[in-house]
Amino acid sequence: MTNDSADRRIKDRYPASCLRVRMQERGFFGRSRNVIAVSCLDLNRYGMAVLCPRPMAPGARLFLDLQGKYISESRVGARVVDCQPFQTGYRVSVQFSYCLNKKGYSRAMDNALSRIEGFYNRLAG
Numbered sequence: 001m002t003n004d005s006a007d008r009r010i011k012d013r014y015p016a017s018c019l020r021v022r023m024q025e026r027g028f029f030g031r032s033r034n035v036i037a038v039s040c041l042d043l044n045r046y047g048m049a050v051l052c053p054r055p056m057a058p059g060a061r062l063f064l065d066l067q068g069k070y071i072s073e074s075r076v077g078a079r080v081v082d083c084q085p086f087q088t089g090y091r092v093s094v095q096f097s098y099c100l101n102k103k104g105y106s107r108a109m110d111n112a113l114s115r116i117e118g119f120y121n122r123l124a125g
Contacts (some may be wrong), residue, residue, distance in 0.1 A: 020037070
């Protein structure tokens, strides 16, 4: 992780390696591309970092499905912020779409992701 990415964050991220994430790139006209299983590295209510087997272009729009113990959230909109070679693949940093602007804000999504963040915050502590 670089200092630049740490400085951009509003809030600390928490390790979440046991969270299962399926990532799907959104194409034109609402079409979606292949689903990729990725490993979650860390997260907070505003974004997450995943270990992905292939690079993703910054700005790419995604849908994420999150699964874990007591957690099930589908079609979470996100966009790629950064992608860097990391370990056996690429570290892809994503920002959740609900918090990008006032027009797209969703209280329901904020609450759902806050609960997930709180769960991993308690595990980390």
